[in-house]
Amino acid sequence: MSHPNLLIVVPAYNESETLGSVLSSLIALKRDEWDILVVNDHSTDETSKVARQYVSRVIDLPINLGIGGCVQTGFQYALEHGYDSMMQFDGDGQHQAEEVERLLKRLHSEKADMLIGSRFKYALSYEGHHRSTRMRRVGIKVLSYLCFLLTGRLIKDPTSGFRLYSKKAIQLLAEQYPHNYPEPETIIFLNKNRMKIVETAAHMKERSGGSSSIEYQGFTYMINVMLGMIISSVRPRSRQFSV
């Protein structure tokens, strides 16, 4: 294998409106050794049909699992097919295909196990920033601070789903991945298992369709995530990786 290969996982739940343009932008910039996998989380709309028009790898989940179970299916696929790295790329138009190459290079140059594409780091442009509500920004700040308390690492955008994972991280997360709101908890979990986490700035757009999993259940979201993070930090290290 000359180039390390990459699996781009697009988790999609009722994303038929935006998925087409997201996939075509990815395909336009895609290298030969990259594959795209759409995991359709039992959508009630035409998501699966739209996905199949663009890519050949589509997994239709038989029941709705939520974002955690959906992305984990991607990890399992990546593990089974021996990919060197995996990227989560949302189907709602928030993540930009132009960034994939740069983030991938960064993952390899840093020898990181997880690279987080951040909206806030170094105040790079985030076109929707002015529209993200004050509450949401405060929420992310709180999570970022909690993350710092628990890991000693400063991650400015712990809720970002724009992420790249190494083979080592794939192995672990295919086995064990948080369920409901996985992003911040995964940082704690990977850190616990001595994986290298790097955050880098990434251009993102306001989602062009769908809705954030965070937005409408603010309070429950925060409590859930914070509990998950704290519990995760006191849980023993995964046996698979304890040396």
Added chain:
Amino acid sequence: MNTLDVDINRIQILAIGGSVLFILFILYQIRAKRLREDYSLIWLFFGGVFLFFSCWRESLDYLSYLVGVAYPPATIFILFIMVLFMIVIQFSIIITKQSNQLLRLAQEVGRLKQKVEEQEDKDKKQRLEKAA
């Protein structure tokens, strides 16, 4: 009718009868395969505990004395609430376990479906190539 005139033996008979009926009911459910043995153990155990207390009433007074409850019937309520708590927690644990299993199952089914589709596409292509 004065409340002090109640025949305390009546409630004892009722309690014994109730406990026995309860245990029989659980056993019947297991026999009919509507209840799994491992889930029913806790019910049978506490059915036994209540049968014990209704047969030997003084044990309740003694237990109340031991834990410092002045009014023995209150001990029954405490016991009852504790039992229900434990059972409900056991249910939550079982639900969690089952949803984890369901998650695995659904992921596996999704991946297998994709594999089958891929293979079918390959076969189709091969057949077309052969025909051409």
